[in-house]
Amino acid sequence: MTETCRAAIIGGNRIPFARQFGPYAEASNQDMLTAALEGLIARYGLVGERVGEVVAGAVVKHSRDFNLTRESVLGSSLAPTTPAYDIQQACGTGLEAAILVANKIRLGQIDSGIAGGVDTSSDAxxxxxxxxxxxxxxxxxxxxxxxxxxxxxxxxxxxxxxxxPANSEPRTGLSMGEHMAQTARRWAISREAQDELAMMSHHNLARAYDEGFFDDLVTSYLGLSRDQNLRPDSSMAKLSALKPAFGKGDHATMTAGNSTPLTDGASVVLLASEQWAAEHGLTVQAFFVDGESAAIDYVHGDEGLLMAPAYAVPRLLARQGLSLQDFDYYEIHEAFAATVLSTLKAWEDEEFCTTRLGLPGPLGSIDRSRLNVNGSSLAAGHPFAATGGRIVASLAKMLHAKGPGSRGLISICAAGGQGVVAILEGA
Amino acid sequence: MATETLSEAPRLGPIFLRSALARGPRPRTLPNTRLVLSDQGVDRARLADYQRLCGFPLGDTLPATYPHILGFALQAELMARRDFPLPLAGLVHLANSITVHRRLTAQDVLTLTVYAEALAEHPKGRTVDLVTLVDVDGHRVWEGRSTYLARGTPHPDAPTRGERPGIPRSPAAAHWRLAGDLGRRYAAVSGDVNPIHLHPLTAKLLGFPRMIAHGMWSYARVLAALGPLTSGPGTSQVWFLKPIYLPSSVDVLIAKDAGHITAALRSPRSHDTVHLVLRHERA
Known part of the structure; x- marks a missing residue:
């Protein structure tokens, strides 16, 4: 089968992310996913429309929600003839859903699709x-x-x-934070560097809200119109005063401030063929170029739990004939500040890149001013499966503003030692 | 018509009690009064409970039936007064219509107006319409009309108003089991503590063999089943034909046509027992 068309990203919608037991404490995954869908439907005039497929999922899920996405579609204003299915790849769920939808569009199997994710840490x-x-x-x-x-x-x-349900790995019994603390120590990530990244995340997200960046990306829900976790006045003084939450002794650098909190939320992204977009009078913001996933062996201590994206990115770059420096924006999911910093440090490390990645030399550094420029999970929060949709929609909008041919890289780590990464190109 | 502005929503318990104790002669005509309640914000916790109980997704959109429960206290207040020609206790909700002019959200601040009109003879007594209007920022956004019957002197020649649609002929689209505590739960959310809904004994006192479901719950539940379009601009009309005794189960019948939907609830055992017929038309 030959590739017949490009997968275009039209836009996205999410509800603001709320802290655990906050305003969404009573909302189910289905409520939140339906709300995110309804906002997208209203924004892009999809009332009564049959969309090719809706793909979404949740990490924390009731067994009665086996058909969560289809049930949400049936409760939405989309045509009831819109098929849907659930996927689950931990925190990679949302981005994996976008890869699946994009691939079907590229193959001509569907001409439009919605990818998304939702998670509740409250209605568990x-x-x-x-x-x-x-x-x-x-x-x-x-x-x-x-x-x-x-x-x-x-x-x-x-x-x-x-x-x-607990945020811990079934095979190791360690929490994600405890796993990350080991990796942070391995890469000697300082407390100060982590706090600085966290502060920047808050400042960037606050600025983006103030500039109206999220006006067409977020729909208010249950009285919340901004991410509840956002602290615009975050400062190094405040962050450095926090006690470590993970790790022990002098090496304990990870705090509640530089780790993502448990949150509730949902996000969705509309993808389509260029023809479908034109027929519906919708502007293409970006193209979904390619995606890659990777997994590492954390069970036997071979690699850190959240390091899989460090392996996925070079494979994706090689396939696309790109270098790590060929991007206008980098969206590296901030599971913990240390996750981002460990990944960047690994790519700069000659030994890691040659022995672990099998490359001739290091991937090199990135221009840090292009990293998570409108904030990321440390400030916004991280309802596991909803993070991919948040990032894809935001990055597509940034690339559209930057202009045709601009490039963005997405990197998301996931439980189970997995990682999902993708490349978008501005339209 | 004289406008009477209330400072807060009347409480329904005392109103029902007052009407149950009311004695003495009643006037022959409707009061010339409009009750107005201004600047009512939406209580999100109550809205969430309502959405859960009636089957709507938890969210910011107000179900088309939601303003009715806000206006119902005003209706009851008006009807419990001595200058109202029909006794509130024992009134039967015959029919209701709701027009949504624009989708309402929990952020809207509502001004509610309620008045009575169209006192008329009915084969089984007399009926009255209670009109509820909702304005936001001076714009009319929602209108409701509730028709109540006071059983009394029969008027066999009285014309029946409004052509109701036929029952959909399709097989049951769904089957709902309604729990025995549904009336109490809806009463807690809506404030409609009419004893016929609460307990078998209080229902018997008022002449029903068992407690019955609130008509407005079944109206809301059907709209929820028809989907989010029913919360947007459009008009729905419902005819309450036979009470739904609790606990019980009902078959849901749905027929879709261009621009409008007809739905009905009927007994799964006796197909001639139709509880409700509803018609929704998009604006």
Whole structure:
């Protein structure tokens, strides 16, 4: 099959991100994804429209939400004949959804599509302890009341209790922050550098809001019109006063200030063929050029949990015949400030690039003034699956302003030692 | 017509109590009064509870039926007064229509106006229309008309008003199970604490074999099922035909035509028992 067209990014919409147990405490993933969709539909005149496909997902998900995206479509103003499916690749979900939609558009299988993601850390599914769950299922399988009652007797006080999803790796038992602290130490990332990156994220996001950058990217929801986590007056003095949250002793550099908080939110992006965009009178902001994913072995200590994008980017650059310096904007997801700094340091490191990446030399440094110029997750918050859509929509708008041929690189790390990266080009 | 501006929304409990105790002669004509309640912000927690209970997504858009529950306190206040020709207790909600001129959101600050008109004879008694108007920044954004029946002296020759659409002939599009506490839950959200909805005993006292679902809940639930378009500009009309006893289950019938949708709720067991017919037309 030959590539028939380019995948155009028309625009995006998200609801402001709220802190855990904040204004969205009662909102479900479906509520938030529907709200983000409705804002996109209103902005681009999609009422009653059959879109080729809607692809989205959530990381923290109730089992009843097996068809989360389709249910959200049915609750939206899109035509009910719009197909949808769910995906889940941890924090890479939103960007992976965009890759999938873009690829189908490029293949001519669909002429329009919506990619997105949503996550709630407030309306989390609660499960019973594994031992209780197994015993209850055994009771349920009982063939007679006596058998069921006998099996009920197997319950012990220790079986009682509930479990709430935790931000930790199933195979290591370490939280993401604890994993990141190991990597930060490996790359000797200073507390000061992390705090500075966090401060810049807040200042950049605040400036972008003040300049009206988000006016056509964000729709207010449940009384919130800006990201709740944003602190425009963030300063080095305030950040340096915070106590470390991850790691131990002198090497503990990661705080609540330079790590992303748990948040609730949703984002969606509209992609289409150029022809579809023209037929609908919509402006193309950027093109989705290419995407790549990578995974590393963090289970056996070979590599840091969140370092996979460092491996994905050089593969993508090689395929596209580009160097790391060929970009006007870099969007490196700030899971933690240390994630961004470790990744950049790894690319500057000759030994890492030659032995780990198999390159002839280091990828080199980037112009830091092009990094996360309108803020990133440290300021905005990071509702896991919603981050990809936030970044794709913002970057597409920035590239459109920069002009045709401008380039942007997206890098997102994900739980499970994975990473998803992509290249956009301005239209 | 005399305009009477209220400083706060009347509380419904005392109104129902007052009307239940009211004795004495009533006038023959409708009061010449408009009740106005200005600058009402939307309570987001209450809106969220309403959206959950009626099946709307949690969000900033006001369901088309939502302003009705804000205006209902004014309706009840007007009807509980001694100068109202029909007794509030025992009124049956026969029909309702709502026109949305523009999509309303939780940010809107609403001014509500309520008055009564069209006192008329009905085969089973007399009916009255309570009109609710909602303005935002001086613009009319929403209009509602609720038709209530006071059972009484029959007027067999009275004309029936409004042609209601036929029942969709399609098979059931959905099947809803309505819980026994639905009336109490809707009463808590809407403030409509009419005893016929609350408990089997209080319903029996007022002549119903069991408690019944609020008509306005079933209206809202059907609009929610028809999708977000019903919250935008358009007109919906609903006819409440037979009460829905709680707990119970209903079949949902839907027929879509160009520009309008007809829906009905009927009993799954006895297909002749139609609880409600609704028609929605987009502006």
């Amino acid at each position: 599914p609660i499960t019973v302890r594994e031992s209780l769950r197994r015993k209850l299922l055994r009771v349920n399988r009982g063939k007679s009341p006596v058998e069921m009652a006998t099996r009920l007797l197997a319950l012990r006080p220790g079986d009682l209790g509930i479990e709430i």
